[in-house]
Amino acid sequence: MSGALAIFRRELLGLWVTPLAWVMLVVFLLIQGLSFYSIVVHVSSMTSASIDSGPVQAYFGQSIFLLVSLLLVCPALTMRVFAEERKSGTIEALLTAPVTPLGVVLGKYLATLATYVAMWLPTLLYILILRNTGQVDWRVVGSSYLGVLGVGAGYLAVGTLMSAMTKSQLTAFVLTMLVIFGLFILGIGEYVFDAGMLRDLSAHVSVLSQMDEMAKGVVDLRRLVFDGSLVVFPLFVTVRVVDSWRWG
Amino acid sequence: MIEVDRLTKDYGTVVAVRDVSFRVGKGEIVGFLGPNGAGKSTTMRILVGFLGATSGTVTVAGHDIVDDSLEARRAIGYMPESAPLYMEMRVREYLTFRAAVKKVSRGERKSAVDRAMSLAVVTEMADTVIGHLSKGYRQRVGLADALVANPPLLILDEPTAGLDPNQIREVRRVIRNLGENHTILLSTHILSEVETTCDRAIVIDRGRLVAEGSIAELRARRRAEGGVITVRGDREKSLAAVEGIDGVRRVTAKKADTDGLWRLTLALSKGTTDVGPVLEAAVGALVGAGLAVREAGPSRATLEDVFAELTRAEPEASDPAEAES
Incomplete structure (x- = not known):
């Protein structure tokens, strides 16, 4: 796996020495900052609040800004991982080195995941600000970040797969966005369909419900299993796709 | 070092390589010769495990390129055509990354990179961003990449393509020197390149092997002096x-x-x-x-004459339909 580690480090460098990651970081933090600011202003004007509708819950669980930022950031982080290498031809040098396709895919995927985590790190400041003026339940904060990590990890895996499917970064970006948006729309079905299998299915994949629950400190194993399968399945297919290039 | 047995690559409608067999012995410098589009790059990509063959087998350093791919690939230093590189990295960064991917142990990476840079004559550009380098230097960084893990076998796809005459001479000199410790297979469509750098040549045209032998043997195929x-x-x-x-x-x-x-x-x-x-x-x-x-x-008939003769005679014999049209 030393090959995968080397690829991981190169991918990180490739992301952060180009402006892309920094532009994404700025856009992401701008959206998060606006979201947080409006929530704090709103909460501070309320005369009373229940225990599970504080600013942390609103920020992670009820804000559409969070989903919008994921919809932008995840496809942007992953669009180049394979598409760019195939377009420039560097994939030939990479795949003729003694590394397995699994090592290549994992190295690249984990680099986007690490970048994603790095983008969330500054938002810890918001929690510190809240703690200065009131109480913060760290378990709720923990489960909220776990939710954000789970959702993002799945989206990034989808993006990695889409990047392997095309030589165009733009196509990879759009395809990833479509899949993420599709999953979101499917989740809306929870409020549309009558009680039954369809509604259960929608509730199960709903990112809205997942974040709502986790922002209240509810960690449901089924949610994590779904997130996990949204990581494993696309990555598995990506490995097969990379392997299949030999036969093109 | 390389054993190719009845190799065929079929892209559906186009047959890129047909029934090619050859061997490259340890320590040889072999030129892989053919006009553009003859199937040189396809064959080389199969040899290094980047493409799969439709049929036939390739054995590199005793390892099958499909069944024992990782071991076979460890024995190869491959420079793809036009040496694609990561433009945003510095030369030393890139080569250190390549050394790590090729499983050079952490302690030896620095010396391996220094060695490869000095062999390929790019040491003075070690801290330059690859995107800022000239074509000639990029080509040599590609060569350093092939060398960095000190593999016994080098497979170089058109190592002098797109270089100016001085750079070509320089790269040929480097290849000649490397031939002392490495087995080398290099492709080219320039005959003088084979004459100046190689011991032996394999000539391929339209996916078929049309001639194989030492430079003197190939020359002997020409008409009377x-x-x-x-x-x-x-x-x-x-x-x-x-x-x-x-x-x-x-x-x-x-x-x-x-x-x-x-x-x-x-x-x-x-x-x-x-x-x-x-x-x-x-x-x-x-x-x-x-x-x-x-x-x-x-x-003295040049290899060009021999080459033209070999690659011109072939299609009429094999493709009567084309001759009629």
Whole structure:
């Protein structure tokens, strides 16, 4: 796996020495900052609040800004991982080195995941600000970040797969966005369909419900299993796709 | 070092490589020769495990490239055509990354990178961003990449393509030096490259192997040797002077580039192998007849002639439909 580690480090460098990651970081933090600011202003004007509708819950669980930022950031982080290498031809040098396709895919995927985590790190400041003026339940904060990590990890895996499917970064970006948006729309079905299998299915994949629950400190194993399968399945297919290039 | 057995690659409608078999022994420098689009790159990509073959087997350093791919790939240093590199990285960064991917242990990476950079003559560019390098330097960084894990076998796809004459000479010199410790297979469509750097050549055209052998063997495939003499004076007189000489089958005269000069081409008669004495006699006869001799020498068919002959004869024989149209 030393090959995968080397690829991981190169991918990180490739992301952060180009402006892309920094532009994404700025856009992401701008959206998060606006979201947080409006929530704090709103909460501070309320005369009373229940225990599970504080600013942390609103920020992670009820804000559409969070989903919008994921919809932008995840496809942007992953669009180049394979598409760019195939377009420039560097994939030939990479795949003729003694590394397995699994090592290549994992190295690249984990680099986007690490970048994603790095983008969330500054938002810890918001929690510190809240703690200065009131109480913060760290378990709720923990489960909220776990939710954000789970959702993002799945989206990034989808993006990695889409990047392997095309030589165009733009196509990879759009395809990833479509899949993420599709999953979101499917989740809306929870409020549309009558009680039954369809509604259960929608509730199960709903990112809205997942974040709502986790922002209240509810960690449901089924949610994590779904997130996990949204990581494993696309990555598995990506490995097969990379392997299949030999036969093109 | 490399054993290729009945290799075929079929892209559906196009057959890129048909039934090619050859061997490259340890320590050899072998030129893989063919016109553009002959299937050189496809064959090389199969050899290094980047593409799969439709049928046939490839064994590299005793490992099958499909069944034992990682071990086989560890034995190979491959430079793809036009040496694609990560443009945003510095030369040293890139080579260190490549060393890590090729499983050079952490402690040896720095010395491996330094060694590869000095062999490929890119040390002075170690801290330059690859995107800012000239084509010649990029090509040499690609070469350093192939060398960095010190593999026993180097497979170089058109290592001199797109370089200026000085750079070409430099890269050839580097390859020659590397040949002392490595087995090398390099592809090219330039014949002089094979003549100056290789021990042996494999010629491929339209996916078929058309010739294989040492440079001398390939040259031996040309027609009988002859001589060329440039003279000043009367055409008829000079032809008459040479015609009677022993060992000359036929003489033709053509106007030379400069006015008043004639180029006489001598074809040797059967059984005459040495062109030297025939030329001496011819020059003597010409001078005796009052003509001025500017230049005289043997006409040695170049590999270009052999190559043109080999690759031109093939399609008519194999593809009657094409000949009709």
